[in-house]
Amino acid sequence: MPSSRVATLLDWNFLEVERRVTIAGSLDVGPEIQPRQGTLIAEELAGRKLLRYLTPDQVGLFLAGTNRLTYVTPTPYAPEEMISWLFLPSPRIARTHVLLLDPAKIPLIQGPMWVAAGSGIQYVLPHGFPADAIIVPGAGAEARWELEVR
Amino acid sequence: MMQGHEAFQRLMQITSEQFVSTCKDKGYRVLVANADRHGSIVWEAGRANGLNRFILLGLTEVELTSIPEGVIERTRQAIGDIEATFEAEVWVAADDNARFTRVLFDRWPVFLSEKILGTPAEGALSLVHRLNQAINRVEILTADDLTEEYLVSRGEGSHSAVASA
Numbered sequence: 001m002p003s004s005r006v007a008t009l010l011d012w013n014f015l016e017v018e019r020r021v022t023i024a025g026s027l028d029v030g031p032e033i034q035p036r037q038g039t040l041i042a043e044e045l046a047g048r049k050l051l052r053y054l055t056p057d058q059v060g061l062f063l064a065g066t067n068r069l070t071y072v073t074p075t076p077y078a079p080e081e082m083i084s085w086l087f088l089p090s091p092r093i094a095r096t097h098v099l100l101l102d103p104a105k106i107p108l109i110q111g112p113m114w115v116a117a118g119s120g121i122q123y124v125l126p127h128g129f130p131a132d133a134i135i136v137p138g139a140g141a142e143a144r145w146e147l148e149v150r
Numbered sequence: 151m152m153q154g155h156e157a158f159q160r161l162m163q164i165t166s167e168q169f170v171s172t173c174k175d176k177g178y179r180v181l182v183a184n185a186d187r188h189g190s191i192v193w194e195a196g197r198a199n200g201l202n203r204f205i206l207l208g209l210t211e212v213e214l215t216s217i218p219e220g221v222i223e224r225t226r227q228a229i230g231d232i233e234a235t236f237e238a239e240v241w242v243a244a245d246d247n248a249r250f251t252r253v254l255f256d257r258w259p260v261f262l263s264e265k266i267l268g269t270p271a272e273g274a275l276s277l278v279h280r281l282n283q284a285i286n287r288v289e290i291l292t293a294d295d296l297t298e299e300y301l302v303s304r305g306e307g308s309h310s311a312v313a314s315a
Binding site: 005009012025027031052066071088090114117 | 179180181182184185186187188189190192194196197198202204206208209210211212237239241243244245247250251252300301302304305
């Protein structure tokens with residue numbers, strides 16, 4: 001069983017079985033899903049972080065945050081796995097880096113929801129994320145940089 | 151990356167308008183438009199029609215060197231300096247909440263130049279045709295095409311893990 005399968009299975013079990021949070025279906029997603037405060041999502045995730053993967057060209061671009069609608073996932077994947085599990089276009093372009101985001105610092109979050117035609121779990125940040133949502137485990141509170149996925 | 155560039159914003163606006171109007175005309179609900187999905191900008195629409203059917207459009211910025219030189223030269227002659235290059239893809243997908251399939255339907259380069267401010271890029275102009283063809287393709291997918299299994303089945307009361315080795 002590849003690690004991506006185990007990681008996603010654990011996240012499903014954590015959210016739906018242990019935390020009793022419904023993961024929205026493939027077609028039950030969209031603008032109608034009411035965004036919730038990030039602090040509520042943070043409570044559901046019980047300290048877990050949200051991951052926003054990046055291509056090599058995007059490294060450094062989001063350290064000041066972004067206000068663009070942005071997808072994130074709670075699940076760590078290797079570059080060769082995330083394309084399939086998150087149904088990402090342009091599979092030849094590797095997502096080599098990741099930003100770790102503290103959901104409590106993000107004003108509004110939609111989700112969790114299943115990836116359509118993929119088995120991953122995702123959230124949507126309708127207004128992006130602020131710079132202070134970026135965390136670097138083991139570094140200071142002011143540290144903001146990407147981690148290499150390998 | 152071009153995300154703060156005026157021509158880029160115009161490309162996003164044109165693409166969104168064409169994606170939304172084309173999908174709505176075909177009875178597809180737009181699930182997301184102009185969203186950043188881990189390095190790609192995506193538009194997604196879906197419809198329940200026997201199966202759950204999906205159309206995904208992705209734009210991912212790529213190096214100009216990934217495009218054949220002849221294509222670059224012809225493009226420069228048509229639109230002038232190329233400021234950014236994107237790989238556009240249209241995927242068609244379907245599921246029955248337990249099994250799914252996804253198929254790359256089309257892939258083409260989209261070049262961004264200042265001219266897009268006055269004249270929509272060739273890629274954007276042809277988008278409606280490509281999307282209509284993709285919707286025709288996704289509409290003929292059947293349950294027999296659903297060859298992959300979701301890790302966990304979806305839908306009311308159907309949550310069960312497919313955790314076989």
